[in-house]
Amino acid sequence: MADLSPQSGKTFVVEHLDPELEEWSSCEYYTIASECHATGAQFLLSSVSPTLKLSEKLQRAKGLNVETRSVEDIYADKKDKVCLLDPAASKDLNPQDGDMFDIFLFGGILGDDPPRDRTSELRKKGYEGRRLGPVQMSTDTAVRVTRMVVQDRIPVEKIPYIDSPELIINKNESTEMPYRYVKGNDGQPIMPEGMMDLIIKDSEKGLGDLL
Template identity: 70%
Template sequence: MANFAESSKTYVVEHLDPELEQWSALEYAAIAKESYEANAQFLLSSVPESLATNIPGVVKQSKGIKIEQRSVEEIFASQKESVCLLDPAASKELSPEDGDKFTVFLFGGILGDDPPRDRTSELRKKGYEGRRLGPVQMTTDTAVRVTRIVVQDRTPLEKIEYVDHPELKVNKHESTEMPFRYVKGKDGEPVMPEGMIDLIKNDSERGFGELL
């Protein structure tokens, strides 16, 4: 069994759904890839047995990911004080100094809900110390990306450049607005998981077709 305490930073998504949608799989694969490149670990916890045996290849084959059926509470039972819950309802925002205080950063796997549901409350009840990432809703991979930039790259939240509610062109005549905040990439575009834009376009085109 891996000893997560040996890693400088571990990013944990407590998977709170019985299924794994395609968009979530792309987000998890992106988190795994970026965590691996940053010498950190990505842990997907509370994965139901039925799902654990049927994890999409894009997730299962990613470097830097560990899939656990145990809950975060069980895995880090002796390290509770080192776990930081990224919580939209927290009173204090994440800072670079939190990288010195915490080694484990916990996400509810539901930050991308629109409208947001307060399912992070299920983790809040466990008593983890919380931090927030600002007032605008983020996707799960964006939340992990921003946390890593703050605690590993030591960049304050307010210094990170964002793209809020970007509009994606579906085709010549239609576009769709994403109701989330994203990190702005070097090209000025929102940073999204590989394959996500195509997935959004396909879903949007299917939706438009059903309206015709």
């Protein structure tokens, strides 16, 4: 188990809230772990039932720390240092929040359109909440944006975004992803490695419940 004390930098916690661990979530978690590792942050995937089988690729992710305990148990004595990233919060996250909080908490939930507000499962535990602007993001995007705000000190409204990108499936088909992404240096939305393959695979099923 990695050193998860605040002295070792910021900790990003995704509380897994879905009963299964879909390939889509695996892809997102792999990316979050790798990016946190690369930027000196800790990543903790909490509330992972011992019966859930993590894919081999996810198990190999650098920087992945898996916990069966919930965030409430792990940080019972540090509740005031935990910030819940909450699309329904009244205040947006700002760079100074990096001085106030050590632990940033996210719902491990697949996106849905329209959003069903499953982040409320974490809100009702009483954590201080911050919003990342008005548009729903995937969990990996939400973690990426939070790192950019609290570690790189970029105000949330100064980050370049792409909303609802249209992805080309083949020469006859495209699909719109109804979420917000960070714009990469190549001008494209930043998405986890392997996500495009899953989108193509699931394109016939409709994307309403998938992200």
